[in-house]
Amino acid sequence: MLTPSNARTKSEADRLFAAFVAAGAEPVEAAALQPAETLLDLYGEDIRARAYVTHDPLVGEMMLRPDFTVPVVQMHMHNGAEPARYTYQGPVWRKQPTERDRAREYLQVGFELFDRSNPAKADAEVFSLFSRVLQHLNLRAASGDMGILMAAIEGLDTMEQRKAALKRHIWRPQRFRQLLDRFGGQSPVPDTRQALLVAAEKTPVADLCAAAGQHVGLRSISDVSARVATLVDDARTPPISAEQVNLLEDILNIREKSPAALAHLRALACDMPPLTPALDKMEARLDAMSARQIDVDALDFEASYGRTTMEYYDGFVFGFFAETRDDLPLIASGGRYDAMTAVLGRGRSIPAVGGVIRPAAIASLLEAL
């Protein structure tokens, strides 16, 4: 039986779905049960704490669909021609281990765009579509750009392994901080590391391993040697300068309206020229948004927006919030996820941008009006 609230949610979902179809999207569906392996490989162990895992006697671990993005990307890679626009609606399931009152099953309506010709225009198309279907709700929109953060890390004047470690942990702010302190020479080298470096000066790594005991396991002595070589390199590399650490922190802390944020970033790029291509992309996106009648002067830009989501988005990111309703989850969210399609496509990258809306959150907003 439909309660009034369920009926409102359903009609809201239908409205959004119809709007996405009218915007040129092809309706698609996805199985509720998804193979766990793909999702685990993509998201890591944390997904287990967030998705319902079940077991099939023959196929093994399956997950109740925690989102549509992965199956839609897979479907597109199988038989999609570009450019392509897809829309879907249906329930997703997420564990809520600490919040008894949060929904475990809720509707999502989504839109995904696969188009490699002009990323700025594609980003603007998705954002303006979401703005348009949510316009009457007076939501606050926030945006960010993971690509700028990646470019800032890439622009650091230091060894590749340090940059890779920082990029890998950009989604874990605390661990990122710890690594930045280490690489910036602010925290001491652990004693165990120091002892290893001293030992490795005199003794080949293979001999150190042999002296430590019998070797077991798949991680080989050559893996160990390779990492020790990296550690030796790291010890010989000067720390990242305080100026560069400060610059990176300034970038991470930017929270301004989009044009001011861009100007601020342009100024910072004087000290870090490799940032410029990422800023050119941001400028092109803002231009493309303006061309679609988005008031970019009013659009919040938060450089660190997207850092606390799952490792997923790697470019433009956005979210829509009901500012007066702290009790509601994010009404809509989305972004660009080129890196994820590269992983799913085994190196074949398919530039993609998209987002989802939670009709139940809109329904409870409307009910309160």
Place this chain on the structure above:
Amino acid sequence: MTIKLGIPSKGRLQDKTFEWFQARGVTLQRSDSTREYAGSVKGMEGIDLVLLSAGEIPQELAAGRIHLGVTGTDLIHERIVRWQDRVEILGLMGFGHADLVVAVPKTWVDVETLDDLDAAAAQFRARHGFRLRIATKYHNLVRDFLRAHGVADYQLVDSQGATEGTVKNLTAEAIADITSTGDTLEANHLKVLSDGLIHQSQAALVASVSAEPSTAERATLTTLLDRLGLPMRTTSEGSAC
């Protein structure tokens, strides 16, 4: 009605539990048929012993089907989500000590800390094409611990026993398991990370928050805890025993 006290159904843990209560002047006794998984407290009416697998005692406490139970704190933490809200640890019993630790092969001379483990996991995934596998039966404790310490690029693989052997058998690269003396780790060529202690476990007397005792049961519980020299519980009105 009676207070239900869940105790381990066999082995050293049961013997030690009986001794612990005895030392505090409370004699637990199994029913006449030693095959029956039941018993009582000598000289005290209104308490039933329920003999359970130690691993099932946490879920029975969480569900409120037993009022009190004896089990390891590792199992309380692992098996009861938000255990702080759902059970109360009345007393640590001083036996059944074991440490839940992260261990890796001794020949990993480059890995001594969780920071190293994270870097090794990234390297392993890049070189071998899949996430570094950590074998354990303590999925929740291990996942929470590794997340809190920023370790990524690993996966947990389930191992319900002989976990130390999984590395040699090539079904895992590292393990997280209970150790008391470290002898089994040593024999399987593994070492504990210097900051790899996840939890120090021991047996505990634990009360359910959701098992709501009647007035008579509450009186029995008070008498028992009094004889054991344990403080009365301070949980919220209505659910308090």
